[in-house]
Amino acid sequence: MLFNSVQFLIFFPVTIIIYFLLPHKFRKYFLLAASCYFYMSFIPKYIFILLFTTIVDYSGALAVERLGGAEKPRAKKAAFIIALACNIGLLVFFKYLGMLGDTFNFFGAMINLKTIVVPEIALPIGISFHTFQSMGYLIDVYTGKEKAEHNFINFALFLMYFPQLVAGPIERSRNLFSQLKAEHRLTYDNISAGGRMMLWGMFKKVVVADNLAIISDAVFSNVTGFSGMGLVVGILCFTVQIYCDFSGYSDIAIGCARVMDINLMTNFDTPYFSASTPEFWRRWHISLSTWFRDYIYIPMGGNRVSKPRWVLNQMVTFAVSGIWHGANFTYAVWGLLNGAYIVISRFTKPLREKLKRVTHVGSVPALSQGIGIAVTFCLISFSWIFFRADNFADAFYVISNMFGSYAGDFSKLSELRLHLAYAAPAMLFGIEILMKQPKIVSWYKNTNTFVRIASYALLTAIIIVFGAYDNKAFIYFQF
Amino acid sequence: MTMTEYKKTLPDAKTILRALWKTFVTLALTAALVFGMNAMMQAFLDDELRSVRESAQKTAEDIAALGEGDQTAALTKRLKLTAQEEFYQKYKNRESYHYYGQFYEMFEQVENADVLFLGTSHTAHGLNPLYIEKENTGHSFFNFALNGSNPQYYLDWYKVFRESGYPTPKMIVFCVDWFMCDDGWLWRRIDFDDSPDKPIAIMRSLRQTEIAAAKAASDTSDEAGAEQTEAAETSGGEKINWWDADAVMTKVFNQIPLIFSRDRIPEMLRWAFGIGEAEQNVPAETSDEASGGDKDGESIYDENGSVIMPEYHHEYLTDAIGNVTSMYYKGFIPWESYYDGSVSEQPCNVTNAEKDAFVALINQFMDDGIQLLFVEVPEYVNGRIAGSAMEENNAWIKKIADRYGIKFLNYNDELYSDINDDYELFSDWGHMNNGGATLFSKKLAQDIKPYLP
16 A cells, blocks of 8 residues: 555545544554554565564564573574574565575576576565664664563564555664554644645655656666767656655655654655765665664774775675665665765865865855755766666666767657656755745744645645656665 | 543544644645636637637538539548548547547447457557458458556456447457556556546447437337437446545546646646647637538538547548558557667566456357457567566466467467567567558468458
């Protein structure tokens, strides 16, 4: 059941009504049942995988806690490693087996090894998200940052809570457990704030992302048919599409939870207005970036190490982040490229500061900021080529032909879709800029109720008239 | 927990009323915005129809100016066909107008073909009845293949087909595709063709007009009149299940011109603000003056003197020696697009529901005494990576064919030919272009001879 489906439009209000009508002690059972139904509406049998992860991590964390005394450190470690291995094993089996088989066959062919046939296995939706959320909890219990949850229903709900089940935000146990256990009331402020988030997320998804997808899909499904500006248009469309697709999902998820009086973590903070790549990665998919920071980068030593080791830490973290996104080496290159951006950004910082002083750009903060945003946007857009291309051949074709003369055929696309390709992002970024201005936000909050209602109505009308209704799945569902 | 404690956990009435009130006002304003724009779209579409009427009137005037004689009759026919072709071309890239001719045939029963072709877009663009009928005189053929159509679609389609009263064909050539049971890939549903501007609804509307006219002309108490009335009452659109949220939503949106014609919003805005093509539109009073009838007595207007939809006469433009020059022929739809032979990956996920629908469809055809033949049209085989899906699905189709004793001509397997290896005969890996369709149709014309009834 996609957030942008009619089914969800029915499911959500019904769930909210029943949830708030039930006495508090029954609510978690109902919410768990609703979450299971939500997940099973995709592929029912995969609920068993989720159940397996839940049981393994629930009992794993309990075992780690019970064996946590000084007298049994090895047993504690063994319990932790077994539980962790189950999570990683599940991920490898469902997500990376095909890639591993292809890699084996590729290198095996060089030494005349017999090729192996890997069966095609459908990827359970959101497996990377809930597995990472669960692993984060397990690591926190192992390192003593969190206590193990003794109530199985509470733990299952932490893992399966439907707004963030299939595409995050990847929540931390310390944020979600206490909220799921607390007694909530339906308040007007929550309905209003949550509804606004959901509406904005829906606009991002069905009006901006899904319309741009028509163009980016046309380009990337037939890259050799395009060249020069044709390819650049495809890249730019995908750059905005992926942001709106994923942040739109996050907004709807956060909005849903907010109506239930639960605050999920912010996942995107207008990342395309970042003036440097490190800043971009602090504002893009925040729940995943901080997960990698806390559970991979910092345990490796973070930045409190020698420069070569820091470079290694960065590159490893970003390579893993790349592979997390997809079972294809193009994703690894995408990750490594972004790691390289961070490394180069740090090493060139003195040079850039000097350049700013010499050219006096630094004395005009808005100009300096603007140049930074433009350069960062170009660098990130470039990296998306590896993310979106089906294979390296397509990616290298795009890179080697994007500066050539124009070639491409967009004539099959309707005029409306072509207009929406620039009008929808312009509206999106325009509103995002306005919402960054405290004075405007304050005016909007205090203005006449009718003006606010009229703006919601306009946004709803735009979604109805200009939205793409083919129930396109969210890109991040595949991860 | 006591009742008092429970009541404390419930949201207070003020909160609920406030939220409901603001939601209501927001939705009311949204509706006002959407229906305001919808009225503009309706006016735009009405105005466009008026321009069509003017075009038809001009054709009629040209015909009237020709005078008498055999040569004039030929010119008259040509003028009408040119007007028809122009109208058809105007809509050639708009959803479903491709298929206008097919639903016209179904409801108007011009050819009354005894051999029908069903299938997906691979067949709609790949099989031209022109070359089949040349080799197989004594039979008439019609291509009813539609893009994106899966077996479940054809189950619904067959209901419409039977409702239309089309003569039961002697044979159906079902052009099976190895991916036909993937309903993610083949997206078509009967309600997509059933909005007010789509072929089924148009044809039903015309049928209802005819029935109403007949009813008014004669006493309605006789048996035939009762049957016609019943037909008129039951042909009001496909029934949908209220719990099928997607179908309900499609049904609702199909009633709103702003939604179903939204790709035309830029044209509507230009029309509304008098930019660009606005001068081509016809003033309303012009259409009111339109009068029906032409020289050879075949009216191209309805009783009000208006051509409300394209006249699809099922006659085709020919050159001086009688060769058909019309690209669109008896349901065949040519599609030309440059293809460089590039390879694409085609994952395929068949569903049991589609498989069941296919078997149900076969049973229905068999029950109606229709002879069946399965044909898989050629693909540019090197242009797609389908894993094991093609082999597995074809094996399943073969199994069904064997079970029912149906001959299966597979042009991607045992009847593999040069067509499969030449990407210049294709518009993409699966759709033949006009050249490919011609070659294949000629080949099939020979191959189906032994199986024709």
